[in-house]
Amino acid sequence: xxxxxxxxxxxxxxxxxxxxxxxxxxxxxxxxxxxxxxxxxxxxxxxxxxxxxxxxxxxxxxxxxxxxxxxxxxxxxxxxxxxxxxxxxxxxxxxxxxxxxxxxxxxxxxxxxxxxxxxxxxxxxxxxxxxxxxxxxxxxxxxxxxxxxxxxxxxxxxxxxxxxxxxxxxxxxxxxxxxxxxxxxxxxxxxxxxxxxxxxxxx
Numbered sequence: 001x002x003x004x005x006x007x008x009x010x011x012x013x014x015x016x017x018x019x020x021x022x023x024x025x026x027x028x029x030x031x032x033x034x035x036x037x038x039x040x041x042x043x044x045x046x047x048x049x050x051x052x053x054x055x056x057x058x059x060x061x062x063x064x065x066x067x068x069x070x071x072x073x074x075x076x077x078x079x080x081x082x083x084x085x086x087x088x089x090x091x092x093x094x095x096x097x098x099x100x101x102x103x104x105x106x107x108x109x110x111x112x113x114x115x116x117x118x119x120x121x122x123x124x125x126x127x128x129x130x131x132x133x134x135x136x137x138x139x140x141x142x143x144x145x146x147x148x149x150x151x152x153x154x155x156x157x158x159x160x161x162x163x164x165x166x167x168x169x170x171x172x173x174x175x176x177x178x179x180x181x182x183x184x185x186x187x188x189x190x191x192x193x194x195x196x197x198x199x200x201x202x203x
Contacts, residue, residue, distance in 0.1 A: 037053060037054065037055070038050035038053060038054065038055050039053070041086065043055070044056075049083050049085075049086055049088075050086065051079075051083075051086060051087065051088045056078070056079045056083060056088050081093045081100070082094070082095045082100075083095075084098060084099065084100050085098045087099075087100055088100075094106055094111075096109065096110065096111045097109070097110065097111065099111050105118075106118075107121065107122065107123050108121035108122060108123075110122075110123050111123075125137060131144075133145075133148060133149050134148060136148065136149055137149075143172065143176075145176060145177070145180065146179075146180035146181050146182075147177070147179050147180035148180075150176075150177070152169070152172060152174035152175070152176055153166060153174055153175030153176060153177075154174065154175050155173055155174055155175075156168035156169075156173060156174060156175045157173065161175065162175035162176075163175065165177060165178055165179075166178060167181070
């Protein structure tokens with residue numbers, strides 16, 4: 001009887017082993033790959049990504065190059081534009097540096113912000129007709145100075161017209177602060193005829 005019981009036990013374990021071999025281990029993700037729900041992109045069929053809990057297929061955007069949904073697919077959505085990381089881009093958008101970007105904002109491998117424009121392949125601050133002053137746009141009564149946007153000082157013709165911490169900016173004829181100016185830079189003109197003119201004299 002002991003031998004018979006042992007034989008039955010071995011037969012039972014053999015049956016269990018065969019059943020496990022016929023049904024490999026499942027992908028125990030957090031979603032149902034055929035219903036369209038997901039927790040991560042691993043829960044979705046090949047060619048789809050998990051976006052906000054839903055498996056999304058890309059139609060490839062304008063080029064139409066995309067993987068088709070798997071056989072038996074009865075859930076999820078189709079992304080109208082390219083799939084960019086875990087995001088679904090709108091139709092006409094591009095995937096640039098992991099971000100969905102409107103085509104008119106694409107600039108040299110970057111995506112310009114809403115307050116920027118593309119200039120010479122770089123995104124720069126959009127200040128209308130005027131160029132940006134470092135990282136800001138100057139107001140109508142301001143000028144771009146070495147220290148940023150500021151309102152210029154009093155009118156001047158010579159350095160003596162300005163205060164001790166100012167200089168006379170000849171391009172606008174106004175006193176400007178010396179702060180931020182590299183005073184070690186100097187221009188040395190080539191040698192020429194020396195013809196001084198009298199500016200002041202005493203009788």
